[in-house]
Every structure is written in C-alpha cells, then in structure tokens.
Amino acid sequence: MTNWNEIIKLYNISEKENEFGYRVDEINEVESRLKTKIPQTLKSYYLSLGKNENINNSHNRLLKPNQEIGFSDDGYLVFYEENQASAYWGVKQEDLKLDNPPVWGNYGTNESPDWHLETNTIENFLLLMGVYNGTLGGLEYNANCFENIEPDTVKKIQEIWKEIDKISWEKQRIYTIDFEEVISLSFDQNNNCTAIFIGTSHRERFDNLLENLNINNWSYTSFEDDYE
Numbered sequence: 279m280t281n282w283n284e285i286i287k288l289y290n291i292s293e294k295e296n297e298f299g300y301r302v303d304e305i306n307e308v309e310s311r312l313k314t315k316i317p318q319t320l321k322s323y324y325l326s327l328g329k330n331e332n333i334n335n336s337h338n339r340l341l342k343p344n345q346e347i348g349f350s351d352d353g354y355l356v357f358y359e360e361n362q363a364s365a366y367w368g369v370k371q372e373d374l375k376l377d378n379p380p381v382w383g384n385y386g387t388n389e390s391p392d393w394h395l396e397t398n399t400i401e402n403f404l405l406l407m408g409v410y411n412g413t414l415g416g417l418e419y420n421a422n423c424f425e426n427i428e429p430d431t432v433k434k435i436q437e438i439w440k441e442i443d444k445i446s447w448e449k450q451r452i453y454t455i456d457f458e459e460v461i462s463l464s465f466d467q468n469n470n471c472t473a474i475f476i477g478t479s480h481r482e483r484f485d486n487l488l489e490n491l492n493i494n495n496w497s498y499t500s501f502e503d504d505y506e
Contacts, residue, residue: 280319280378280401282326285408287457289333289417290479298330300343308343312355316347317369319378319400320357333408336416337361340407352391354382358407367396367403397445406445409452409460413475419484420477421499427463427471431492435461459483 291298305321316324324343327333334340339359341347347357354368358381365385373379381403386392397403413420439453439461446452453461459478463471474493478484488499 280322282323282404284405284457285327285333288408288412288454288460288477288479289330291330298327299325300328301325304343308347312348314355314371314374316355317374317377317379317400320369323400323404332416333411336411337414338407338411350384350391351388354384354393356384358403369400402444405442406452409442409445409462409477410475413460413462413477415500417477418479419481419500420475421484421488421496422473422475423493423495424473424497425495427474427493429471431474432463432471435463435491459487461487 302325305316305324309316328340328343338361341357341359347355349371350356350366350368353371355371355374356366356368358367360366365383367381367383369379369381378399378401380398381396381400382393383396384391384393397406408416413422435453439455442452442454442460449465451463451465453463458480460476462475464473464475466472474491476484476487476491478487484500488496
C-alpha cells in the first residue's frame with residue numbers, strides 16, 4: 279500500500295487527522311459507474327487525502343469521484359484538471375490494470391488531443407501536484423517571483439536543497455529539505471532560471487527562505503493576504 283508521508287509532512291497534517299479521505303463506497307460507485315477498476319495507488323490517495331482542499335484544489339484540481347472522474351473520448355481515465363480547464367491528466371485505459379501506472383497530460387482538446395507523458399507513476403504525479411499546488415497557495419506560507427533568477431541564487435539552491443529527481447525535469451526542477459519546505463525553479467530553453475516558487479507550512483522556515491534566497495522583488499508572498 280502506498281503511503282503519502284511526503285505530502286503529509288509537507289502540509290504538516292497531524293496523524294490524528296483522518297477526515298480527508300473519501301469513503302470506500304464512494305470509490306466503489308465510481309468503479310461500478312465506469313465499469314472499470316481504479317488503480318490501487320489512485321484509490322489509496324482518494325481514501326487518504328482526496329478531500330483535502332489545500333492539497334487538491336488550491337490551483338489545479340483533483341476531480342471528485344461523483345460524476346467528475348470519467349473517460350476521455352480517446353480512452354484515458356481522467357482524474358485531474360488544470361485550474362482553467364486548459365489541460366487535464368489521466369491514465370491510459372490499457373494501463374488501469376497496473377497498481378501505479380504512468381500519468382499522461384492532454385495539452386490539446388477533446389477534439390484534437392495532445393497527450394504527453396507527465397510522470398512514470400500516479401504516486402509521483404500526485405506528489406508533483408501537491409508541491410505545485412502548495413507553492414501556488416495550498417501551503418500556508420508561499421511566494422513566487424516571475425523574473426530572471428540570478429545564477430548565484432540557483433547555484434545556492436542546488437548546493438543546499440536536495441533535488442526531488444522523481445518529479446523534476448529539465449525545465450522545472452524541484453528541491454526540498456526533508457519535505458519541510460519546497461522550492462520549484464522554472465528554466466527556459468537556454469537553461470536560464472525564469473521563475474521561482476516556494477512553500478512551507480512553517481513560519482520560521484518561510485522567513486529563512488525569504489531572507490536567504492536573496493530575491494528583492496517577489497511577485498507575491500502570502501504575507502500580502504494578511505493585509506486584505
């Protein structure tokens with residue numbers, strides 16, 4: 279059985295909190311409606327963390343079991359949606375027999391699909407979305423900067439923080455310290471860093487990130503919300 283300890287630690291979820299999962303019968307109803315089995319890893323996630331809005335609905339969105347999960351016209355089981363519905367992610371129908379299959383993203387349309395391999399497992403995809411959503415509002419403390427990041431700052435991050443290889447790729451590299459905080463860096467085709475996203479559940483760690491990253495012009499920090 280897959281555990282979700284990295285996401286749980288990042289979002290500082292207490293072991294006593296168990297109200298974030300869907301019921302087994304709700305998942306069984308989906309399987310009955312679609313006449314298919316949901317991969318065990320995805321089922322585990324829905325039963326454990328599926329209702330946590332911060333993780334699953336702060337930017338991109340985990341589809342709810344009731345009438346939202348379904349098959350695309352070309353045979354992918356779609357379970358996650360981009361925040362403006364301009365992309366969605368799913369599993370190939372023939373891979374549903376696997377416990378932890380690859381996840382593909384459609385960056386086209388229903389009529390003209392453009393599927394690309396997103397991650398090699400559902401487990402990695404859900405961690406990726408947990409990090410992505412977290413740095414864009416799901417984590418209590420988050421910030422971003424959409425300006426070129428100095429090479430010295432990038433080098434410092436790469437030296438101090440550990441890259442999460444399983445969810446990084448050449449244009450989006452993700453780093454952490456023990457999943458207590460995360461940093462995501464965007465790169466262009468010339469390997470220039472064009473944006474940074476950070477997030478944590480801990481105020482002291484957030485203060486340290488802001489102080490140590492040497493970025494003067496954050497596009498947004500969650501502190502701004504304190505004054506609304």
